[in-house]
Amino acid sequence: MTDILILGAGYAGLRAAKILAKKKLNANITLINRNDYHYETTALASIAAGTLKTNKVVLPLPANLPAGIHFKQATVTKIDRPNQQVLLADEAPLHYDYLIVALGLVSEDYGVPGAKEYAMPIVSLDTALAVKQHVEKQFQNYQKSQDPDDLKIIVCGAWFSALEYLGALAARLPKLAAHYNIPLDQISVQCIEAKDNILPMFDDQLTNYVKDWLAKHHIVLRTGTPIKEVQANAVITDEQTYTANTIIWTTGVSGSPVISASGLENRRNRVMVTDELCLEDDKSVFLIGDVAAVRMPGKPFPYPATGQIAFQMGVCAANNIAADLNHEPRKDFEFNDLGTVLALGDRDGVAKVFGEHKLHGYLASALKRVIDDRSLIEQSGLKAMFAHGRFDFL
Template sequence: MTKILILGAGYAGLRAAKVLAHKKLDATITLVDRNRYHYETTSLAPVAAGTQRGQSVVLPLPENLPAQINFINGTVTKIDRDHKQVALADGQSLKYDYLIVSLGLESEDYGIPGASKYALPIVDLKSALAVKKHLENQFENYATSQDPDDLRIIVCGAWFSSFEFMGALVDRLPKLAEHYNVPFDKIDVQCIEAKDMILPMFDDDLTNYVKQWLKDHKVTLRTGTPIKEVQANKVITADQTYTANTLVWTTGVRGSHVISDSGFEQRRNRVMVTDQLCMEDDSKVFLIGDVSAVRQPGKPYPFAATGQIAFQMAEAAVANIVADLTGQPRQDFVYNDLGTVLGLGHKSGVAKIFGNHKLRGYPASVMKRVIDDRSVLLQAGVKALVKYGRIPL
């Protein structure tokens, strides 16, 4: 039987496994992940802020997998394409005929001194929960320290996840202040971003809405301010040093280090793939999701790595494997942009959907929850949606 091996149970890997399982191929399907659960990456920001429980963004594995999938709980260390095998940290070696690499993302510090040591990323469930715990510890500590920096939070970088974290934080802070009996008016949240432009996926109208929303909720946004260095409780720019005891790092992400460790030609651990989502020199190795770069038609740069493109890449890669096994021609990947939704806490947000249709405020926040529920439905079905969904059915 043909051996199909999938590395990573994020949006792309889990979707690929589920679609493959329903194709009824004469093949074994093996899914490998370091965790015994899939987590919703787009919902990590509210977990970090403490407005959602960690359990609410998790789908346990393997119980939410189709029976046809062999799940291995293991950490991938290296991909050996010459011998068509994958090494795991526990010493196992897995053979494959077709390989789907969807190993996910890591925090990107761009070589800024001290960033990885002193700032907290939000890239997986463990790191999101670490941010939540750290934040609560600082507020608790304020009662004895009276240190203003215990109530200061600096978000480094103004990426998509940065705004969703700050939006959730705005929801949480009043309750947090009340719980730890700290003065609400002394809480200070700042975001420091190197570029002048933010949220390029939205037009000026929606971007200005986000800026005004932050201003209305006393969140300071500093654009055009590159970070030169991070020290313990300090963010240093060209002309000023900002202090806070909570530093959150959301400047960007890169693909899994396994990509570079395995000798792939890559940039920030993303591999430029063909239009069929495979490697130029190996048509049976597909890369999808955060480790993959697909050039946009007519543009010199690839598509941004998002949840919706991960889903679509998974389905396209599976379709091409099925085409090979059934003697059909492969098809090129065509991305269908369904729109973009940014949540700002439970009651606000912005969205561009169905072409240029725009949403602001509460309707956008509802759309965000609808999209999150759709992800659960696609990944695990109706029963999981009833159990883990965000909107009551």
């Protein structure tokens, strides 16, 4: 019997498992994940801000896996391709005939001194909860300390996830201020970004809408300001030092370090794969999601890593493995871009959908919720959606 291993239960890995289960293959399919749950990565900003509870974004595993998929909770340390094995921490290696690598991402500090030690990333459920708890602790501490830095929050980097966090945070701050009896105008939030521009996926109209929204909510955006160093309670740039007792790092991400540990040629732990999503020199190993780079047609650079592309890559990789086992031809990956939506809290946002159609305001934020719920439905089904209370906004 053919052994198929899937590493990682994020968007890509979980989707691949579901597609393979539908194929009714003569194969032993095992999904390996560090945690016994799947979570919606696109909701981490809201978890970190405290506007969404974890039960809204978590699906327990293996309870929500389709029949025919075995689940193993373990930490992957290395892929041993010569022996067709996956090495696990404190566990015996597992053999594979086909391998789908969907191990996700980690925070990227770009070598900035102090970033890893003193700044908090938002790249997993645990890190998002840590940010939420830290902000609340600083606000609580202010009642005794009266230290203005307890009420200062610096977000380093203006990436997509950073702006969604700032949007959710702006919605939460009035409630936090009231709870801790803090004047709202004493809370300081700023975002420091090295590049001159933000949100390259949007045009100037939508980008300016986001900038105006941030200003209206008293969030200072500093672009063209590279960060030189992060200290315990400060961010240092060329121009000045900004102090705060909450420093959040959202400058970018890279793929799982397992990629480098496995000796795969990569750039920031993303591997350039073929059009079939496998390795050029090993057709049995597929890489999808945040650890994979797929060149855009006619372009010298790959698609950006997003939830929707990970979802579609999971489908393609699973279909190509099934094609091999059924003695059918493989198909190349074709990305169907459904658009991009940036939420600014739960009542505002911007979107580019169906080509160049633009939305902003409440309609964009509503579309974001529809997209997130559709993703969960396709991953787990309506039963799980109702069980986890995802429809209570309707």
